[in-house]
Amino acid sequence: AQKITQTQPGMFVQEKEAVTLDCTYDTSDQSYGLFWYKQPSSGEMIFLIYQGSYDEQNATEGRYSLNFQKARKSANLVISASQLGDSAMYFCAMREGKTSYDKVIFGPGTSLSVIP
Amino acid sequence: GAGVSQSPRYKVAKRGQDVALRCDPISGHVSLFWYQQALGQGPEFLTYFQNEAQLDKSGLPSDRFFAERPEGSVSTLKIQRTQQEDSAVYLCASSLLGRSGGKYFGPGTRLTVL
Numbered sequence: 080a081q082k083i084t085q086t087q088p089g090m091f092v093q094e095k096e097a098v099t100l101d102c103t104y105d106t107s108d109q110s111y112g113l114f115w116y117k118q119p120s121s122g123e124m125i126f127l128i129y130q131g132s133y134d135e136q137n138a139t140e141g142r143y144s145l146n147f148q149k150a151r152k153s154a155n156l157v158i159s160a161s162q163l164g165d166s167a168m169y170f171c172a173m174r175e176g177k178t179s180y181d182k183v184i185f186g187p188g189t190s191l192s193v194i195p
Numbered sequence: 196g197a198g199v200s201q202s203p204r205y206k207v208a209k210r211g212q213d214v215a216l217r218c219d220p221i222s223g224h225v226s227l228f229w230y231q232q233a234l235g236q237g238p239e240f241l242t243y244f245q246n247e248a249q250l251d252k253s254g255l256p257s258d259r260f261f262a263e264r265p266e267g268s269v270s271t272l273k274i275q276r277t278q279q280e281d282s283a284v285y286l287c288a289s290s291l292l293g294r295s296g297g298k299y300f301g302p303g304t305r306l307t308v309l
Contacts, residue, residue, distance in 0.1 A: 083237075114297055122284060122305075124238070126297025170237050180226055181290065181298060182251060185237030 082106065083171050083186030090191050092161045099146070100156040100189050102171030108132075110176035113154040114183060115145065118168040127169075130154060132176075161193045197221060199301035201287050207307045208277045216272045216304045220289030227270050228298060229262055230286040238286055244270060245292065277308045 084103045092098035104113065115127040130138045130145045138145040146155040158165055168190050172183040200219045208214050220227050225246055230238035231254075241260070243251040246267035255262070259278075264270040274281055284305050288298035 116297070116300075122303045124286060124288070124298075124300035126299070129297060172237075178251070180243060180245070180250070180292075181228075182240055182243060185239070188237050 082184050083173055085171055085186040085189050087189045088187075090189055092158075092191065092193055094163060094193055094195050095160055097157060097159045098161055098191065100158070100169050100171075100191065102154045102156065102186060104152050104154060104171070104173045106152075106173065106175050108176035112174040112181070112183075113145070113147070114172040114174070114181075115143070115154075115156045116170045116172060116185075117165075118170060118188070120167070124170070128156070158191075163193050163195060166191060166193045199287055199289055199299050201285075201301040201304050203304060204302060205305050205307075207309065209309055210279060211276050213273065213275045214277055214306065216274075216285050216306070218270045218272070218287030218289075218301060220268065220270070220287070221299055222268075223291075224289035224299070225267075225292040226290045226298070227264060228288040228290075229270070229272050230288065231256075232284045232286055232303070234283070241272070241285075274306075277306075279308050282306055282308045 111132045113130045117125045128140045142159045144157045168188045170188045171186040174183045202217045227244040229241040232238040240254040244264040259275045261273045284303040286303045288300045290298040
């Protein structure tokens with residue numbers, strides 16, 4: 080069964096606008112972690128933001144924020160003030176509580192294109 | 196630079212050949228991961244090392260895949276008797292020990308098996 084779902088294969092956003100990338104997850108663990116990564120066309124995965132399941136506040140990192148809705152099992156990424164350099168694939172990922180290291184499961188990804 | 200490096204960046208192999216993919220993690224990083232990323236998909240976990248110990252190899256798809264990290268730094272992923280379905284990008288990542296957050300990924304090796 081798919082543990083990470085990203086329902087938007089492709090998204091477009093106007094430069095300087097905000098965009099939300101959807102992610103839902105499935106786990107029976109109480110302790111887990113959620114990640115977002117960016118993968119530009121160069122291929123390198125870049126860590127953006129992390130949310131722990133027990134964190135009460137939504138994570139923020141600069142222009143990135145994670146809209147964590149635990150009851151709905153959703154962890155959407157919000158990018159504010161989009162820039163042309165934000166065009167890339169974005170992957171949502173989850174680490175379940177069973178491992179002591181970051182063994183994460185990645186979603187299928189969303190391709191974001193920022194339009195000038 | 197001080198990031199994770201991988202070599203070669205591109206590898207073309209004939210079906211049945213053996214290949215070896217190298218990963219140089221960030222100095223001092225205890226944890227090292229290998230992922231396989233098929234075209235148009237998210238990366239899939241292959242194996243995990245903590246220093247030289249391979250603590251998790253549950254993601255290796257078959258016994259043709261073998262990984263090692265003998266001195267706790269450089270790691271090599273070896274694929275024997277390559278098949279067309281092995282064509283993918285192989286990503287290496289390293290991090291400090293623990294579950295504090297994200298890893299640092301290398302640029303990947305794109306393997307094409309003809």
